[in-house]
Amino acid sequence: MSSYISSELIELNGFQPLQISEGITLPKKIQYACGLNVLDEWLNVDFFDDALIWNFGHIGGVPKSVAEGVYKLNLLERHPFPDNYFDYAFCEDFIEHIHQKDAIFFLSEVLRTLKPGGVLRLSTPGLHGVMSLHFNRPDLNSVIENQDAAYTRWGHVHFFSHESLRTMALYLGFRKYRQRSYGKSWHKKLKNLETRAEQANYKINIYAELTK
Template sequence: MKRAIKKGTQKLFLKLGYDVHFYATRDVFKLSNAETDKINAITKKIDKIHYGSFHTLFDGWINTDWNLKTKLDTEPYVIALDLTKKHPFRDDTFNYAYSEDFIEHLEQADQIIFLSEVFRTLKPNGVFRMSYPGFEELLKNHFHKIEYENLMFEKSRTYDLYGHRHHFTKEELKLLCKHIGFSVVEFVSFGTSNHNIFKNIDTRIEQANQNTFVELKK
């Protein structure tokens, strides 16, 4: 019954243009020994991971999110994970990683943990492409009118409604990623990349002028 209510709520809000996330309790994310063995086997043949995938599941990738059911027998492979905890992958596992409109849902301290785990599990010279609503565009597009009523309205619309916690500026993200150890921090644009795997991978064209797009090389 609860699952039916959740699905019905998600469908209703998707029709209105909103993504609604239901966050699972912590015990859901505990992997069995059998699941861990399957993950180790899968990562020997798949070197790409998609963080915060939600409805967008890629074949040939490992897809992860809070509110999905782990599925490791057939593609698209899915792992239900709390990405603010240690990721269940060995060091130097992936050549490519991707996330779209995910990291802004994390508190700042959890963003540090997440990006550190991404770095740990990337292979040397591996690349992580990420997009998120940039703080610069957020200010320009939503908080340009400095009046209390407008600020409260935009806070509700841009933070509370979507569960957004922290938006990076480019300089802040670069500072953090360099501190973690990424060798290259390159800001790009929607659908463009120097890596074929990432060309035209972005799905939310409506966010093209609001999001920051970045590729991080280990």
């Protein structure tokens, strides 16, 4: 059952998300593909794709926090932000939904728009965790059954390991790649941002901070 009450919801019919335009004041922190998780004092952006619209229908409308605090943005196109702008960036459970070539593009745009010394914190289901949980029995029926649980059901298309994500980040130009754990960071602004503790408990997700 939804935790939202009717006074906190806006009817989906006719709803139009906020658009980024010239002249708006941009925070120095950005959250990519935020979904329903709206962070105060951050620029929250999302594509408002079918998965998010499904959530709106499921809870009976658009939460006011989303309607008033999330901007529509296609992360697979050039981002409408200046070079060297953001101090911090955060992205939870997004890059597993896009193909590897698209992840390269996305990370290159994050790098461009971070200021020197800026940090991107990433959380995503890791390949080792997915294999351990879903593909730990070498028989065909098990593999076929778990393709749905690991991929199809959630729209997942690619899982990174720390090794592959580090390789991509460093080749693109990030100076540092540091492995992290759920909610833990040396940066105060990046602590306790994740919302999916169950993925940490099952050791599915990997957490990393990429420094420009």
